[in-house]
Amino acid sequence: MDAPTIMRSLEDAGLRCTPQRFSVMSFLYEHHGHPTAAEIFEGVIALAGDAPRSSRATVYNNLRDLVQAGLVREVAVEGRSARFDVKGIQHHHFICDTCGVVEDLDFYAVPQPPSASLGKRVLYQVELIARGLCTDCATHQPHAQV
Ligand SMILES: [Zn+2]
Numbered sequence: 504m505d506a507p508t509i510m511r512s513l514e515d516a517g518l519r520c521t522p523q524r525f526s527v528m529s530f531l532y533e534h535h536g537h538p539t540a541a542e543i544f545e546g547v548i549a550l551a552g553d554a555p556r557s558s559r560a561t562v563y564n565n566l567r568d569l570v571q572a573g574l575v576r577e578v579a580v581e582g583r584s585a586r587f588d589v590k591g592i593q594h595h596h597f598i599c600d601t602c603g604v605v606e607d608l609d610f611y612a613v614p615q616p617p618s619a620s621l622g623k624r625v626l627y628q629v630e631l632i633a634r635g636l637c638t639d640c641a642t643h644q645p646h647a648q649v
C-alpha cells in the first residue's frame with residue numbers, strides 16, 4: 504500500500520497522520536497473517552529503525568485509535584490475544600481451535616438477522632467466524648479427519 508493512500512485513509516477517518524499510526528497501518532498492510540498487538544509492536548519498532556524507540560503503550564494506544572476509527576479490525580479469539588487486520592476487502596474469518604491461527608475466508612453473502620431481533624439497531628454488515636481445524640492441524644490429527 505503506498506504512502507499517500509495510507510495518509511488519505513487516516514485523514515478520511517479523522518485521524519492525524521502521526522509517524523506511528525502510519526507505521527502501524529503499513530505494517531498491517533504488509534502482514535496479512537492477523538498479527539497480535541505484540542507482533543505489531545515488534546514490527547513498528549523494526550520499521551522505526553534508528554528512530555527513538557516507541558513505547559509499547561503508545562503503539563497499543565495508536566492501534567486502539569485505528570480500531571475505533573474503523574480502519575483496523577480486531578478479530579477476537581477466545582482465550583488468546585486479539586489479532587488485527589486492516590479493513591480492506593470484506594472477508595470472513597476461520598479460526599483454528601488447536602493452534603489459534605486466524606485465516607481469511609473469501610467473502611460471501613450470509614443471511615441477515617431477522618428484523619425482529621435487530622430492533623432499532625442499524626445493521627451495516629454481517630461477518631462470520633468459522634471455527635475448526637486449519638489445514639495443518641487437520642492433517643496432523645488423524646482422528647479429526649472427516
Ligand atoms: Zn491449526
Ligand SMILES: [Zn+2]
Pocket residue numbers: 537588594595596606607
Ligand atoms: Zn482477516
